[in-house]
Amino acid sequence: MTEQSDWWGSEFGSEYMLRNPRHPDEMQALYLRRFGMDRTTMNEEFLHAVPRDARILEVGCNVGVQLNLLARMGFTDLHGVEINPVAVEHAEVLNTDLPIVVEEGTALDLPFADASFDLVYTSGVLIHIHPDDLARVQREMVRCASRWIWGLEYYADNGHLEIPYRGQQGLLWKTDFAKAFLANAPGLRLAMQRLYTYLDEPGGVQDQMYLLERQS
Ligand SMILES: C[S@@+](CC[C@H](N)C(=O)[O-])C[C@H]1O[C@@H](n2cnc3c(N)ncnc32)[C@H](O)[C@@H]1O
Incomplete structure (x- = not known):
């Protein structure tokens, strides 16, 4: 376990869950306010070539709202892994009757076989991984993906920058995570x-969405 995993697995992580959108419509509204487009519009642009029956894993899925939005887009084989046990319990209740399976586990040591998913992604999770652990997490994601890596993360083009998160250090960083994947996982x-x-938000703050593919 890392210091960051301890935070997210505990009461701090459960409070995050209660503070943030737990309904897909609330999540869509948040993206619309923030970026002028909803999350599904962003997703469609990147996922139009991914078959709707692709086996997909979200790492750090919290209560599964992003997975729920993918189910609404017609994806039929959705999986999530999440370090916070309370969020996993909520994910089960909030996504009943949808093709979504969520289990407890850590991004540092994904409980899945090599190439067991077509696509593996994160949304706002790599930003919470300590820079010393990032290569390990990205290699774990690539190990489990047979074809695609997808993500939306907080972006910086000038290094790996730490930002205080709710007044605390050691919890949030931004960088070019696509470039980091290319450096950390060849191929x-x-x-x-x-x-x-x-x-x-003022100051031109940006998120980066990326789609990476294994070279054949
Ligand atoms: C900012 S939230 C993003 C939730 C979700 N992906 C979304 O976009 O709504 C970060 C999530 O990652 C989870 N997380 C943090 N570190 C993790 C780790 N090492 N392994 C698995 N999940 C982790 C947290 O518990 C939390 O649910």
């Missing part, structure tokens, strides 16, 4: 990337 190519500027 990938960048298929697509786009930067989204926050409309609800």
Whole structure:
């Protein structure tokens, strides 16, 4: 376990869950306010070539809202892994009757076989991994993916920058996570990337969405 895993697995992580959108419509509204487009519109641009029956894993899925949005887009084989046990319990209740399976586990040591998913992704999770652990997490994701890596993360083009998170150090960093994947896991190519500027924050803060593909 790392210091970051301890935080997310504990009461701190459960409080995050209670503070943030737990319904897909609330999540769509948040993206609309923040970026001027909802999350499904962003997803469609990157996932149009991914078959709807692709086996997909979200690492750090919390209560499964992102998975729920993918189910609404027609994806039929959705899996999540999450370090916070309370979020896993909520994910089960919130996603009943949808093709979503969530289990407890850590990004540092994913409980899945090599190449057992077509696509593995994160949304706002790599930003919470300590820079010393990032290569390990990214290699774990690539190990479990037979074809695609996808992500949306907080972006910086000038290094790996730490930002205080709720007044604390050691919890949030931003960087070019697509570039880090290419450096940490050979054999990938960048298929697509786009930067989204926050409309609800000053200073040109951006998120980066990227799609990486194994080179054949
Ligand atoms: C900012 S939330 C993002 C939740 C979700 N992906 C979304 O976009 O709504 C970060 C999530 O990653 C989880 N997490 C943090 N470190 C993790 C780790 N090492 N392994 C698995 N999950 C982790 C946290 O518990 C939390 O649910």
